[in-house]
Amino acid sequence: MKPRIAVLGCGYWGSNHIRTLKSLGALHAVSDANIARAEGFASEQDCLFLEPEELFKRDDVDAIVMALPPQFHAENAIKAVEHGKDVLVEKPIALNVADAERAVAAAKANNRIFMVGHVLRFHPAFEKLKALIDDGELGTVRYIHSHRLGLGKFHTESDALWDLAPHDLSMILAITESAPTEIRGEGAAVLDHLSDFAHLHMRFPGGLKSHLFASRLNPYRERRLTVVGTKAMAVFDDMEPWDRKLAIYRHAVWQDSGHWAFTMNEPNYAEVASGMPLTRELDHFIDCIGTRAEPRTGGEEAVNVLRILTAGSINHD
Template identity: 80%
Template structure:
């Protein structure tokens, strides 16, 4: 019997969780501050609609997926794990590192699964890229940069960095296996006092550097992660079709008589198994509930990502209207 999972928060991303969990046979209930919205999804997906305050005392609910405004995540997660529920908390899991640490500690103290929704860690193209890196196909990784650009969405609490960068930071930290030694952030607020453009510059141990660019005010979409190694370079481009999502460039660079020379080669495209990252993420969550295994994207990762976001945040003065 599958775990009985409730989704708390029936907005845009919560609705994706609802439909995916229904397809996986694990959706038991939905809940939202707007009762009519919850009732609509309950009718559509043939599950229970439960008021948010009633979720935590229900013995028939094993776990809760939380897709709330981020300022509510930490307190709600603590309440859930103290009530004996496993949780998957969407990013960002809190607005401060201290709040995230309290939620993760509460889950540990009560023996509950705590997972963060860094969904791109479960993308088949990233999983394949990570496997190539682990096997040494790229050599020693020296530089990682990611671009996540597009138009919208605009939030009153989250700027471009906090809304868009967690996914890329999760992938970068998975590749490096450690948190950065130094973080420098730059941002530009165009619409109000929240950054619409954000750059992060990171320095890691062993001479590895990273760069992240996020924008919610860009005329075109870009979803690209590039890894530069001593043997080869790889690009995970999520805008490309499946057969071109993961490319490996085996360029050659060498010194000749004191001058640098290079040969540029055409990319080779790596075959990637097709699959929906959210489906794979929720399958992993269900497996962790059943086996009590530690999630791939656990609380420690959530805290590490928040530390980088906090270190790279640029404050802007409120603009005059």
């Protein structure tokens, strides 16, 4: 039996959850403060429409996917778990660490599944990259840098760092398997007081370093994660066609008579399994509901991501 899942929030990303859960046979209801919009999705997807306050009290709702403006995530997640619902909360799960910790603690106290929507952790290209790293194919990882650039989206409460960086921070934390020991942030606000450009510089145990660049005011799109190891380098480029999304470069660098030398090689493209990241993410959520296993992207990771965002945030006048 598939769990009966409701989606709270029928905006752009919530609509993707709605359609994907329907395809998985797990969509039971939709809810939104915009009643007309939610009723439209209920009619289109042949599921229940529930007003937000009613949603939490329904015995026929096993779990809730929340795709709300981030300032509303924590309070609704707490309400959901206290009513016995498992939750998948879109990123960021809160706008401060304290609220995130309260939501995660409430889920634990009520023995509920708490999962965060770090969807790129479920991208087959990233899963392949992580497997190559774990198998030692890149050697010791020394540096990771990510670029997530584009035009929009613009929010009134969250800046480019908080809106865009959680995806990459989740992947970086999965690779390093540790929290950074040093964090330095730089940002630039162009449109208003919220950063439209953001850089994060991080240092991890063992000397590994990482740099993240996020922009919502860029003329072109870039979605790239690069991992530099002692044996090889890898690039996960989500703008590339499927068969070129994960490139492995086996360049060589060495010292010769006191001087650095190097050779460059053409990339090999790793074979990447098929499958849409959101479908795989929601499949994982459904599996965790049934098995009661801790999600791959659970509450502890979500809080760690918020700690990094908080430490790297720049205040603008």
